[in-house]
Amino acid sequence: MKFTGTRSDCAVDSAFAIASGLAADGGLFVPQSFPVFTAEEFAAMADMDYCQRAAAVLEKYLTDYTADEIKYCVEGAYKGTFDNDYPAPVVDIADNRRMLELWHGPTCAFKDLALQLLPYLLTTALKKTGTGREAVILVATSGDTGKAALAGFADVKETRIIVFYPRDGVSDMQKLQMTTQKGGNVAVCAIAGNFDDAQNGVKAIFTDDEMKKFLLDNNMEFSSANSINFGRLVPQVVYYVSAYCDMLKDGSLKAGEEFNVVVPTGNFGNILAAVYAKKMGVPVKKFICASNRNNVLTDFIRTGVYDRNRPFHTTESPSMDILISSNLERLLHMLSDGNCELVAGLMAELKNSGRYEIPANMLEKLQQEFYGTWCDDAAGAAEIAEIFKAQNYLCDTHTAVAVAAGKAYRKETGDETLQLIASTASAYKFAPAVLAALTDEALADDDFEKLEKLSQITGTAVPAPLANLKGDAVLHKECINKEDMASFIKGKLV
Numbered sequence: 001m002k003f004t005g006t007r008s009d010c011a012v013d014s015a016f017a018i019a020s021g022l023a024a025d026g027g028l029f030v031p032q033s034f035p036v037f038t039a040e041e042f043a044a045m046a047d048m049d050y051c052q053r054a055a056a057v058l059e060k061y062l063t064d065y066t067a068d069e070i071k072y073c074v075e076g077a078y079k080g081t082f083d084n085d086y087p088a089p090v091v092d093i094a095d096n097r098r099m100l101e102l103w104h105g106p107t108c109a110f111k112d113l114a115l116q117l118l119p120y121l122l123t124t125a126l127k128k129t130g131t132g133r134e135a136v137i138l139v140a141t142s143g144d145t146g147k148a149a150l151a152g153f154a155d156v157k158e159t160r161i162i163v164f165y166p167r168d169g170v171s172d173m174q175k176l177q178m179t180t181q182k183g184g185n186v187a188v189c190a191i192a193g194n195f196d197d198a199q200n201g202v203k204a205i206f207t208d209d210e211m212k213k214f215l216l217d218n219n220m221e222f223s224s225a226n227s228i229n230f231g232r233l234v235p236q237v238v239y240y241v242s243a244y245c246d247m248l249k250d251g252s253l254k255a256g257e258e259f260n261v262v263v264p265t266g267n268f269g270n271i272l273a274a275v276y277a278k279k280m281g282v283p284v285k286k287f288i289c290a291s292n293r294n295n296v297l298t299d300f301i302r303t304g305v306y307d308r309n310r311p312f313h314t315t316e317s318p319s320m321d322i323l324i325s326s327n328l329e330r331l332l333h334m335l336s337d338g339n340c341e342l343v344a345g346l347m348a349e350l351k352n353s354g355r356y357e358i359p360a361n362m363l364e365k366l367q368q369e370f371y372g373t374w375c376d377d378a379a380g381a382a383e384i385a386e387i388f389k390a391q392n393y394l395c396d397t398h399t400a401v402a403v404a405a406g407k408a409y410r411k412e413t414g415d416e417t418l419q420l421i422a423s424t425a426s427a428y429k430f431a432p433a434v435l436a437a438l439t440d441e442a443l444a445d446d447d448f449e450k451l452e453k454l455s456q457i458t459g460t461a462v463p464a465p466l467a468n469l470k471g472d473a474v475l476h477k478e479c480i481n482k483e484d485m486a487s488f489i490k491g492k493l494v
């Protein structure tokens with residue numbers, strides 16, 4: 001298996017793609033073709049555990065890794081690091097819907113599925129590419145990636161990790177998770193701006209020649225733990241394959257029977273992983289792309305026009321407060337049958353004018369498989385209350401947006417096909433908003449009291465990684481302007 005860039009053709013090994021994160025021209029790495037599982041292979045995987053399923057998927061893409069290396073990576077990532085033996089359980093929530101719970105990891109959000117594995121994949125890749133340099137992982141986060149990457153990379157040898165988050169764009173709990181992070185190789189810094197500012201800053205630094213030289217002079221190289229890195233994407237493909245296997249096994253689906261996937265979307269990484277799973281043979285009919293008020297993707301799916309020139313809204317689902325969805329570039333590459341020139345042109349338009357429009361034939365293909373919709377905070381809150389009342393099921397503010405989107409889709413289309421809904425975070429991570437949805441009671445402004453209160457009301461346990469934050473010292477207090485990111489990085493590295 002070789003990987004090409006989205007903006008110009010190349011053919012590199014997976015280790016190179018994972019170690020470098022981004023192609024030299026700013027494009028993203030994508031597989032040159034998609035391996036396909038047969039019905040027999042899916043049937044065999046249904047009887048495997050999560051690590052074995054992960055290895056089966058990884059082996060198809062990381063053909064330059066040995067079977068032993070892959071086994072070492074997946075077992076390091078998933079054995080004993082989640083709150084049960086099943087990192088991504090599928091839960092029946094009635095009305096022909098299933099929740100794919102992706103928040104049982106050490107930071108209580110779906111990013112853990114990829115970021116527990118990425119440090120293993122990356123350090124193994126660095127050995128293969130053999131430069132002997134230290135990897136400097138730059139992360140821009142809308143809240144959950146930052147902590148998950150810190151948890152994965154803290155004190156991992158031959159790596160440093162630097163995380164930038166928008167000062168006013170993350171929940172208090174997300175912020176506390178990041179600013180209390182221990183580890184000799186970590187740095188965390190707030191940006192006076194929003195997520196797009198942080199992400200653009202990181203992308204610019206990645207391709208900046210002076211910064212690249214500065215790193216080389218210090219025997220270092222940049223890599224990325226954002227979902228622009230293929231090493232983030234492939235672990236996410238695993239849980240869709242795994243969910244299909246689980247649903248085959250428990251009789252929810254017959255072999256080859258189609259289902260719909262509903263994903264609360266920000267940077268388009270999670271939903272793109274579902275698209276990859278379909279390419280590998282998982283029978284997905286529709287991808288329902290759920291957005292909050294930052295509904296740039298809803299408009300794109302409906303009209304073919306991507307236009308980020310619109311107000312940026314800070315919402316109760318902060319990990320979806322994004323106007324530039326990086327991974328969409330990979331979908332464009334796919335929809336254009338690998339037309340790098342076209343993709344590069346669209347990305348240049350996005351950079352220059354904040355807007356582009358895809359050709360009619362691509363829009364037609366997009367709409368065959370995708371449905372986009374959005375809801376605001378009030379509708380999300382209503383959904384949290386309703387699903388708790390009806391099913392005694394607790395869901396977070398991001399997942400609520402997906403539940404609402406799934407309902408809107410059914411109402412508009414009449415398609416009652418089974419929905420697999422990606423549940424992307426623990427409700428406890430967003431306890432103030434979830435509590436406000438569930439009760440009218442006035443509450444003291446203390447985050448840990450709110451965790452307790454949510455636990456009392458719902459009869460569920462506070463996840464240990466959040467409860468344990470209480471009393472941890474805040475170690476990272478810096479806040480800078482986005483223009484100062486490069487100098488901040490230099491200061492931390494030497």
Ligand SMILES: *Cc1c(COP(=O)(O)O)cnc(C)c1O
Nearest residue numbers: 144266267268269270319424425
């Ligand atoms: C990151 C995140 C999302 C958005 O996922 P993308 O892959 O960026 O589309 C949704 N919900 C939660 C809780 C997240 O952390």
